[in-house]
Amino acid sequence: DVKVTQSSRYLVKRTGEKVFLECVQDMDHENMFWYRQDPGLGLRLIYFSYDVKMKEKGDIPEGYSVSREKKERFSLILESASTNQTSMYLCASKASLANYGYTFGSGTRLTVV
Amino acid sequence: DAKTTQPPSMDCAEGRAANLPCNHSTISGNEYVYWYRQIHSQGPQYIIHGLKNNETNEMASLIITEDRKSSTLILPHATLRDTAVYYCIVRVTMTGTASKLTFGTGTRLQVTL
Numbered sequence: 001d002v003k004v005t006q007s008s009r010y011l012v013k014r015t016g017e018k019v020f021l022e023c024v025q026d027m028d029h030e031n032m033f034w035y036r037q038d039p040g041l042g043l044r045l046i047y048f049s050y051d052v053k054m055k056e057k058g059d060i061p062e063g064y065s066v067s068r069e070k071k072e073r074f075s076l077i078l079e080s081a082s083t084n085q086t087s088m089y090l091c092a093s094k095a096s097l098a099n100y101g102y103t104f105g106s107g108t109r110l111t112v113v
Numbered sequence: 114d115a116k117t118t119q120p121p122s123m124d125c126a127e128g129r130a131a132n133l134p135c136n137h138s139t140i141s142g143n144e145y146v147y148w149y150r151q152i153h154s155q156g157p158q159y160i161i162h163g164l165k166n167n168e169t170n171e172m173a174s175l176i177i178t179e180d181r182k183s184s185t186l187i188l189p190h191a192t193l194r195d196t197a198v199y200y201c202i203v204r205v206t207m208t209g210t211a212s213k214l215t216f217g218t219g220t221r222l223q224v225t226l
Contacts, residue, residue: 004156035216042200043157043216059215090156100147102214104156 003027004105006091012111019078021108023091029103030096032074034058034066036087037107043090049074050096081112117201122221125195131188133220135201138182144205146177148186149216150197157200157216160186191224198222 007022025032033048035058045058047066055066063085067075074093078085088109092102118136125131137146147162161168161175163184168175174187188195200219 040218042218045215092156100162101159102149102157104158107154107156 004091004093004103006089006105006108008108009106010109010111012113013078013081015082015112017078017081017112019081019110019112021076021078021089021091021110023074023076023093023105024072025074025093025103026072027093027095027103028071029093030071031094032068033092033094033102034064034074034076035090035092036060037090038087046076081110083112086110086112117203117217119199119201119217119220121218122223124223124225125188125191127192127224127226128190131191131195131222131224133186133188133199133201133222134183135185136183137201137203140181140203141205142181144203146175146181146184147202147204147214148173148175149200149202150195151200151219152194152197160199191222193224193226196222196224 004025013019031050034046035043037043044060046060046064047058049055049068052071065077088107090107091105094102145162145164148160149157151157160172161170163175163177177184198219198221200216
């Protein structure tokens with residue numbers, strides 16, 4: 001089975017801090033995604049990457065950046081954390097040619113105080 | 114992507130079939146219907162997808178109407194572990210750079226004893 005591992009399950013950071021959320025997948029998938037999930041809003045796509053060093057903005061990229069230096073790792077960066085970025089962050093991966101099936105990580109619940 | 118409409122919540126008795134409806138009246142001829150679910154505190158999980166014909170796998174069955182304007186996900190013998198939020202999504206394709214998915218707010222299925 002594909003595994004998508006997010007480095008932290010819970011994280012508490014202070015306003016203004018630079019925050020790194022790490023995601024690693026072990027099945028050589030080309031596509032990787034970062035979503036955030038908030039009550040009543042469902043999952044919203046922040047950024048995605050379809051290859052190493054390639055990235056595209058999703059629906060809500062403001063306040064975030066990403067890095068994909070290696071195929072297996074996709075990092076989400078909050079340049080200066082704010083309280084409105086308190087959320088559940090979910091990473092996912094998918095093989096490029098497969099017409100189905102994201103594999104999601106377990107999520108990181110980030111609280112910015 | 115075509116817009117989907119799902120009821121916000123449903124209940125089902127354990128052991129009975131759970132039938133989750135989804136309306137997608139603006140679906141195009143080349144758009145697939147995908148179903149995912151999210152169990153509390155976990156990332157979403159792929160269930161099934163289809164284009165025109167009904168589909169079945171070890172998890173569920175997908176019934177798509179002949180005009181393709183609606184579909185139903187069927188969990189044949191619901192268990193308490195099927196309590197989750199179920200998402201219906203329509204997409205042209207999920208290959209290559211078109212792999213990004215947009216999740217709505219889904220249907221919260223509560224399976225009860």
